[in-house]
Amino acid sequence: MTTVSTNVAVEGDTVAANLAPAIDPRELRDALGLFATGVTVVTAPGSGDQPIGITANSFSSLSLDPPLVLWSLALRSPSIDAFAEGQPFAINILQREQEALALQxxxxxxxxxxxxxxxxxxxxxxxxxxxxxQLECTVEFTRVLGDHLLIVGRVEAMNTMPSEPLLFYRGAFAQLGT
Ligand SMILES: Cc1cc2nc3c(=O)[nH]c(=O)nc-3n(C[C@H](O)[C@H](O)[C@H](O)COP(=O)(O)O)c2cc1C
Incomplete structure (x- = not known):
């Protein structure tokens, strides 16, 4: 098991309680991959002819009242400008047959x-x-945090067609019961 140490403040001084190992990005990715998620494609109007579509599993619910959701986008994404405050986008929650779409x-x-x-x-x-x-949203709030842009969306409308979900677990697509 990897332990993470903390710094302890003692009368104004910060003393390293332990020699903290740096978090290895590969190990962190593997640890976070233990959290099974659904899979979404976030869509938005593009600035040219091409709309934007991004597979994302960082999606999460945030608030029911007001209706807010969140996800995060890598800062290096060429699509980043589409997610300024006030811009429209949609979260499409995929079903089990849509793995090829997620890859695309x-x-x-x-x-x-x-x-x-x-x-x-x-x-x-x-x-x-x-x-x-399909959750139709507008960007309510954004903040650059680390190497991603945190995007909070306000849900303005939605359509639902419940079926079996497409899942993502330990770096691979999965389905319920498999
Ligand atoms: C299952 C899965 C989940 C992903 N989740 C995210 C995510 O939450 N945020 C992100 O920035 N990229 C995520 N990616 C990677 C993007 O889909 C990929 O970088 C894509 O090319 C981004 O679109 P862009 O090239 O228009 O920026 C994910 C990829 C997969 C396969």
Whole structure:
């Protein structure tokens, strides 16, 4: 087991209680991968002809009243400018048959929406066919934290079609019961 030590403040001085090992990014990634998640594709209108679609499992619920959700986007993403405060986007919660779709939106390509069926909402945000849920949001708040942008969205509308979820666990896609 890896232990993490803390610094202890003693009368104004900070004393290292233990020699803290640096957190190894690979070990951290492996540890975080033990948290099974669903899989979403976050969509937004692009600035050009191409809409934006990003596979993301950092999605989480945040608040029911007001209705807020959150996710985070790597700062190196070329899509980062689409998520300024006030901008529209959608969270598409994938179902078990949509693994190929998740892979398609997890790679930077010129035409991410090739052969993808979707409808556009009134803000030109793609809503993916077959998703279990489409949460239509606007960006409420953003903050750069570490190497990601934390994005809090306000849910403005939603459509749900419950079925079996697509899961992500220990770096691989999974399904319930497998
Ligand atoms: C299951 C899964 C979950 C992912 N979750 C995130 C995420 O939450 N945030 C993120 O920035 N990238 C995430 N990625 C990686 C992005 O999907 C990938 O970098 C994609 O190319 C980003 O789109 P972009 O190239 O338009 O920035 C995930 C990839 C996979 C396969």
């Amino acid at each position: 939106f997890a790679r930077p390509t010129d035409d991410k929406f090739k052969n993808v069926e979707y409808a556009l909402n009134g803000y030109r945000v793609p809503l993916l066919e077959g998703a279990q849920a």
